[in-house]
Amino acid sequence: MHQPTTEARPSIYYNYQVFKPWLPSAHPAQDRKKVVIAGSGPAGMVAALELARLGVPSVVVTAELQVSQGSRAIVFTRRSMEILQQVGVDARMTENGLPWLFGNSYYRGKRVFRMESARDADDRFFPMINIQQQYMEEYLIDACAANPLIDFRWGNKLVKVEQADKLAYVTIDTPEGPYTLETEWVVAADGGRSSIRTAMDLQMEGASYEGFFVIADIRVDLPLPTERLAFFDPEWNPGNTILMHREPHGIWRVDYQLPPGETPEEALKPESLKKRIDAQLAMIGHAGIAWEMDWNSVYSARTLTLPDYVHGRVIFTGDAAHLLPIFGVRGANTAFQDAQSLAWHLAFVIKGLASEKLLANHSAERVGAAREIIDEAGKSTRFMAPPSRGFRLLRDAVLSLSLTEEFVRPLYHWRTSRPHEYTHSALNSAGDDNALFKSGPAHGAPPQNIRLAANDFLLDHLGGGFDLLYFTDAAAMPDALQKVVADTRARGVPLRVIAVGAAQPVAGADLTLADADGHFRQRYGVLASGAAYLMRPDQHVCARWLTLDATRLQAALNIALPQ
Incomplete structure (x- = not known):
C-alpha cells in the first residue's frame, strides 16, 4: 500500500498544508x-x-x-x-x-551586460x-x-x-x-x-551536461532590487557561474556551479553550503551578514x-x-x-x-x-557551464574581452523563455492573407495584448474556444459570415466574435470594441474594414485576412478542426 508522508515539509517561510488522502x-x-x-x-x-x-x-x-x-x-x-x-x-x-525587468551579468567585479x-x-x-x-x-x-x-x-x-x-x-x-x-x-x-x-x-533524445548546480534558498536581508544577477568566474568559484534571484518573504535563491569531480552529496553538506554562500555574500559586499537556510538541492542541465x-x-x-x-x-x-x-x-x-x-x-x-x-537553451547552457575545453576557451575569451569591448557583451544574453510560434502548424490556413500583412501577430503567433481601458485588456476577453476578431465600422456583420458562425456553433464548436472599430454594437458580434484612435488596428496591421484574425483556443493565430468572406472563414475552420 502506498503510504505518503503525513508530516508537513519543513520551511522557514511557507506553511505546508497536509491534505487528507482520497480513499x-x-x-x-x-x-x-x-x-x-x-x-x-x-x-x-x-x-x-x-x-x-x-x-x-x-x-x-x-x-x-x-x-x-x-x-x-x-x-x-x-x-x-x-x-x-x-x-x-x-x-x-x-x-x-x-x-x-532587468538582468545583470558580472565579471571580475564589473557589470559587463x-x-x-x-x-x-x-x-x-x-x-x-x-x-x-x-x-x-x-x-x-x-x-x-x-x-x-x-x-x-x-x-x-x-x-x-x-x-x-x-x-x-x-x-x-x-x-x-x-x-x-x-x-x-x-x-x-x-x-x-x-x-x-x-x-x-x-x-x-538530446544531451545531458555533466556540470552540477546547487540551488539554495536562504533568508537574508539584502538591499538589492529584484533583478537577475549572474556572476561569471568569481574568485571563490573559479571558472564557474553563480545566479541570484530575490524571492518573496525575504528569501534569496542562490544557484552556484560545482567544480568538476565534486559529488552532489559532498556539495550539500552543511559546512560546504555555508562556506560557499558566505563567500558569495562577501563577494557582493555583505561579508558576515546573517542568513538562514530554507531548502537546497542539486540539478544538472539536460x-x-x-x-x-x-x-x-x-x-x-x-x-x-x-x-x-x-x-x-x-x-x-x-x-x-x-x-x-x-x-x-x-x-x-x-x-x-x-x-x-x-x-x-x-x-x-x-x-x-x-x-x-x-x-536556444543549449547555447545558454554551454555558456553558463561549458561542456568541453573548447567551449570553455571560447567562453573565457568572451569574458575577458567583455571588460573592454562592447561588441561581445550581447553574448551574455540568457535567451529568455518565450512562447513558441507555430509558424508551420498544420492548423494554419493555407488560403488566407498572412503573407500580405505588414505587421501584427502572424501565423502561429500568440496574440498581441491591447489595453482597451485603464484596467481592461484584449486578453481579458479571449479564451475558452475560437475567437474571431472582425475589424469593421459597419452596423452589422455580413449575413453570410453570420451564417458560418451560427453553423459552427450549432456543431458545438465554441466560437466568439469580437468586432473592432465600430462606435456602436455590431450585429452578429458578441462584443464590440470601438478603437476610436485606431491603436488596435495599427498593432494588428489592419488598414481597412473587413479584415479579421482567427485565434485558436490557446489564442495562437491560425488565420488572418485583409478581407474576410464566408468561404474563407469556413475553409480556415475546416483546416483548424480536421475530421
Whole structure:
C-alpha cells in the first residue's frame, strides 16, 4: 500500500498544508473517466483547469499529500501569466509576486551586460515575476478545488497503465490499497522522473551536461532590487557561474556551479553550503551578514525530449515529455504552454469536434517547441557551464574581452523563455492573407495584448474556444459570415466574435470594441474594414485576412478542426 508522508515539509517561510488522502472505500462506484491526469505540478493542474473550462471533466491523482518542497520554479514570464489568467490565478500571483525587468551579468567585479526586457502600455503583466512554486501550486490547487469538473485525489499514486482499444486501465495505489480506473485518456504529467515514461520504455533524445548546480534558498536581508544577477568566474568559484534571484518573504535563491569531480552529496553538506554562500555574500559586499537556510538541492542541465508526446491513449506533457535546462526560465513556463495546448486539442477530440489527427498536431507543435528551446537553451547552457575545453576557451575569451569591448557583451544574453510560434502548424490556413500583412501577430503567433481601458485588456476577453476578431465600422456583420458562425456553433464548436472599430454594437458580434484612435488596428496591421484574425483556443493565430468572406472563414475552420 502506498503510504505518503503525513508530516508537513519543513520551511522557514511557507506553511505546508497536509491534505487528507482520497480513499477508494469512501467512493465504491467508479464509472469510466474521460481523462486521468497523473501529477499535480504546473502542467497537470493547468491541463485540468483548461479541460474544465472547455467542459471536459478529469481526475487528478498525486502521490503526495502536500505541494512540492522548496521554491523550485520561481520566475514566471508574461506569457505564463497570460495563461494563468485564463485559469483564474493571475491576480494572486500578481498580488504576492515580485515583478522585474532587468538582468545583470558580472565579471571580475564589473557589470559587463545589462538586459532589459521589453514592456509597453499594452502589457497587463511584467515580463517576469518572481514567486516560489509552492505558492503557485497552492493557487492552482484552490482553483481546482473550486471547479466541479475536477476530481482531485491526494495520496493516490498511479502505478500501472494498460491500454486497450480506445481505453486505458490505470492502477492507482492508496493508503488502503489499490484500485483501478477505466479512462478514455491518460495525461502523464508525472515529472522529470516519470514512472509512466519508464514503464513504457520510452527514450528521450538530446544531451545531458555533466556540470552540477546547487540551488539554495536562504533568508537574508539584502538591499538589492529584484533583478537577475549572474556572476561569471568569481574568485571563490573559479571558472564557474553563480545566479541570484530575490524571492518573496525575504528569501534569496542562490544557484552556484560545482567544480568538476565534486559529488552532489559532498556539495550539500552543511559546512560546504555555508562556506560557499558566505563567500558569495562577501563577494557582493555583505561579508558576515546573517542568513538562514530554507531548502537546497542539486540539478544538472539536460536538453532532452521525447520525439512524440502521444502514445496510444497516453499523452505526455511538461517534464514527463521533456527535460530542459533552467537557464532562461524554461521549466514551468514551458509546462504551462504544453498544458494549454494539450487541453484544447484533447477537449476537441473528446467532444467529437475533430478527429484524433488533432492530437498528432499537438505533439508536432510541442515537440517542435521543445526542440527550439533545446537549441536556444543549449547555447545558454554551454555558456553558463561549458561542456568541453573548447567551449570553455571560447567562453573565457568572451569574458575577458567583455571588460573592454562592447561588441561581445550581447553574448551574455540568457535567451529568455518565450512562447513558441507555430509558424508551420498544420492548423494554419493555407488560403488566407498572412503573407500580405505588414505587421501584427502572424501565423502561429500568440496574440498581441491591447489595453482597451485603464484596467481592461484584449486578453481579458479571449479564451475558452475560437475567437474571431472582425475589424469593421459597419452596423452589422455580413449575413453570410453570420451564417458560418451560427453553423459552427450549432456543431458545438465554441466560437466568439469580437468586432473592432465600430462606435456602436455590431450585429452578429458578441462584443464590440470601438478603437476610436485606431491603436488596435495599427498593432494588428489592419488598414481597412473587413479584415479579421482567427485565434485558436490557446489564442495562437491560425488565420488572418485583409478581407474576410464566408468561404474563407469556413475553409480556415475546416483546416483548424480536421475530421
